[in-house]
Amino acid sequence: MRPFVYRRATDAQGAVATFEAAPHAMYLGGGTNLVDLMRLGVASPDLLVDVTGLPYDQVEETPGGGLRIGAAVRNSDLAADAAVRRSYPVLSQALLAGASGQLRNLATVGGNLLQRTRCPYFQDVSKPCNKRDPGSGCPAREGEHHNLAIFGHSASCVATHPSDMAVAMAALGAVVHVEGPGGPRRIGMPGLHRLPGDTPERDTVLEPGELIVAVELPALPYAARSRYRKVRERASFAFAVVAVAAALDVADGVVRDCRVALGGVAHVPWRAELLETTLRGAPATRESFVVAAEAEFAQARPLRDNAYKVPLARNVIVGVLEELL
Amino acid sequence: MEAIEIVLTVNGDERRLAVDTRASLLDVLRERLGLTGAKKGCDHGQCGACTVLLDGRRVNSCLALAVAHQGAEVITVEGLADGDDLHPVQRAFIEEDGFQCGYCTPGQLCSAVGMLDELKQGWPSAVTGDDDDLGDEPSDDEIRERMNGNLCRCGAYAGILAAIKEASR
Ligand SMILES: Cc1cc2nc3c(=O)[nH]c(=O)nc-3n(C[C@H](O)[C@H](O)[C@H](O)COP(=O)(O)OP(=O)(O)OC[C@H]3O[C@@H](n4cnc5c(N)ncnc54)[C@H](O)[C@@H]3O)c2cc1C
Ligand code: SF4
Ligand code: FES
Ligand code: FES
Numbered sequence: 001m002r003p004f005v006y007r008r009a010t011d012a013q014g015a016v017a018t019f020e021a022a023p024h025a026m027y028l029g030g031g032t033n034l035v036d037l038m039r040l041g042v043a044s045p046d047l048l049v050d051v052t053g054l055p056y057d058q059v060e061e062t063p064g065g066g067l068r069i070g071a072a073v074r075n076s077d078l079a080a081d082a083a084v085r086r087s088y089p090v091l092s093q094a095l096l097a098g099a100s101g102q103l104r105n106l107a108t109v110g111g112n113l114l115q116r117t118r119c120p121y122f123q124d125v126s127k128p129c130n131k132r133d134p135g136s137g138c139p140a141r142e143g144e145h146h147n148l149a150i151f152g153h154s155a156s157c158v159a160t161h162p163s164d165m166a167v168a169m170a171a172l173g174a175v176v177h178v179e180g181p182g183g184p185r186r187i188g189m190p191g192l193h194r195l196p197g198d199t200p201e202r203d204t205v206l207e208p209g210e211l212i213v214a215v216e217l218p219a220l221p222y223a224a225r226s227r228y229r230k231v232r233e234r235a236s237f238a239f240a241v242v243a244v245a246a247a248l249d250v251a252d253g254v255v256r257d258c259r260v261a262l263g264g265v266a267h268v269p270w271r272a273e274l275l276e277t278t279l280r281g282a283p284a285t286r287e288s289f290v291v292a293a294e295a296e297f298a299q300a301r302p303l304r305d306n307a308y309k310v311p312l313a314r315n316v317i318v319g320v321l322e323e324l325l
Numbered sequence: 326m327e328a329i330e331i332v333l334t335v336n337g338d339e340r341r342l343a344v345d346t347r348a349s350l351l352d353v354l355r356e357r358l359g360l361t362g363a364k365k366g367c368d369h370g371q372c373g374a375c376t377v378l379l380d381g382r383r384v385n386s387c388l389a390l391a392v393a394h395q396g397a398e399v400i401t402v403e404g405l406a407d408g409d410d411l412h413p414v415q416r417a418f419i420e421e422d423g424f425q426c427g428y429c430t431p432g433q434l435c436s437a438v439g440m441l442d443e444l445k446q447g448w449p450s451a452v453t454g455d456d457d458d459l460g461d462e463p464s465d466d467e468i469r470e471r472m473n474g475n476l477c478r479c480g481a482y483a484g485i486l487a488a489i490k491e492a493s494r
Contacts, residue, residue, distance in 0.1 A: 001347045003327060003346070003347065004327070004346055004347070005327050005346065006327065006329060006346040006390070006392045006393070008393075008395075028390070028393065030388075030389075031388055031389060031390055031393065032370055032385070032388045035349070035388045035389075036369050036370060036388060038347075039368065039369070048346070048390075050393050052393070076382075076443075076448065079448070079449070080446070080447070080448040080449065085449065092449065093451070096449060096450055096451040097451050099370075099474070100370075100373065100385075100473050100474020100475075101383060101436070101439070101440055101443065101471055101472075101474055102370075102373060102376055102383045102384050102385045102436060102439075102474045103370055103385060103388075103474065105379075105382040105383060105384050105439075106384050106385065106388065106389060236451070236469070236470055236473040237473040237474060
């Protein structure tokens with residue numbers, strides 16, 4: 001691991017200023033992804049600005065009836081939070097479906113959102129990878145890609161975003177609060193993450209030095225009935241092959257509103273907008289769920305070895321929506 | 326190299342030392358403080374052999390930078406027993422044959438202690454149902470899911486499960 005300077009920030013302005021003063025600074029959350037990537041040689045910052053001591057470790061109710069989650073809240077605390085479990089169970093379930101108890105005790109909300117892809121080539125510095133080393137090529141496209149993207153990939157990158165938590169937040173329409181060199185701003189999810197296009201080195205729309213300070217969940221009363229289901233290659237402690245976050249609002253047998261987002265299928269937590277549009281106003285039946293899911297997957301572009309994700313994800317979506325009836 | 330002076334309370338003793346910013350908590354415990362109970366199984370957060378209690382919570386010490394935990398209280402497997410009196414979880418591991426080679430055991434023990442505390446606080450897991458009472462003796466599935474971050478290459482899982490069940494009573 002390359003030597004680096006460590007600084008602990010106590011307020012957001014100080015964190016941003018410290019970050020800007022070094023040529024290649026990075027923020028440090030729990031370190032469960034960043035320290036690993038530094039050890040692998042994938043990340044080599046010259047300065048780490050620890051942001052876990054910032055006053056962003058609370059989950060608070062907002063005047064609008066939503067929740068404001070500090071970026072330094074640990075994944076385990078968020079999963080166990082009574083208000084989250086009551087009003088947004090999909091978020092608690094998504095967190096608990098990810099990683100292990102030990103990792104969730106270290107991992108923060110900000111770090112979870114910005115964790116990097118688990119594409120095997122990205123993590124192996126002896127291999128080319130456009131995301132790690134722009135212009136070097138994408139061996140995954142013709143190589144090992146059975147667990148990579150089926151939506152929104154490009155010639156330069158077919159990776160998926162690994163976070164479970166982010167999928168639930170994308171379904172809930174969470175708003176990410178950011179401080180940075182250019183001042184504060186808010187970014188609605190799923191808009192934080194971006195498709196790879198021809199610049200896969202950028203996972204998100206954040207500018208250098210921008211710091212996540214909070215994630216706000218808007219009020220969404222029907223999310224009290226919401227669910228996360230994750231399919232993986234072993235029963236527990238593995239990244240998603242496919243994951244579904246869903247909430248369903250049904251009145252008089254008709255779908256009034258719904259939210260569906262998918263994990264393990266794209267470079268971003270994939271909000272299934274076509275599915276949602278098709279389902280709104282339709283009878284709340286298995287048949288409608290199948291039709292809506294088919295509409296979404298009409299735009300899927302599976303790779304040589306991951307076409308299995310299309311029927312798998314479709315079936316999981318239909319199953320989850322039926323459970324929410 | 327940048328070294329930073331930190332203070333840690335390890336198994337009740339205050340330790341002051343200058344550490345390289347790159348050092349993990351695991352390396353500091355093993356190489357600097359001679360506490361070789363916590364093991365370096367993978368150094369990537371995948372196996373749980375390095376699990377210790379950090380400010381009362383179980384964590385992977387291989388991914389925790391020591392400099393980031395200034396002032397923390399750390400309990401390693403060496404600190405679980407009260408003198409010659411083994412911790413109930415340690416006793417249960419012996420009674421129920423919760424190990425073979427013993428390499429993963431320090432991590433299993435610290436993880437089990439942290440996990441039983443999480444249960445006591447009512448934290449749910451991925452297999453907890455809406456109507457489950459976490460005050461009851463945990464089911465096999467609860468224990469398995471909550472111990473998912475601790476691998477055992479010897480496959481002593483049956484004994485580990487029985488031991489944790491025993492200790493939870
Ligand atoms: C073995 C293993 C299994 C895992 N399994 C899963 C899984 O199944 N599902 C899943 O979702 N995740 C899984 N994870 C990933 C885990 O959830 C992430 O490592 C964790 O959430 C990252 O949080 P952190 O606070 O430790 O981030 P760090 O590692 O500290 O940081 C991650 C990134 O975020 C940046 N950053 C941190 N905080 C901020 C901030 N406030 N503002 C701006 N930038 C910031 C850092 O600069 C870095 O680039 C697994 C990890 C491991 C090691
Ligand atoms: S899919 Fe993306 S991350 Fe994986 S090798 Fe290709 S460019 Fe790199
Ligand atoms: S050594 Fe830390 S998890 Fe394997
Ligand atoms: S007892 Fe040998 S690895 Fe678990």
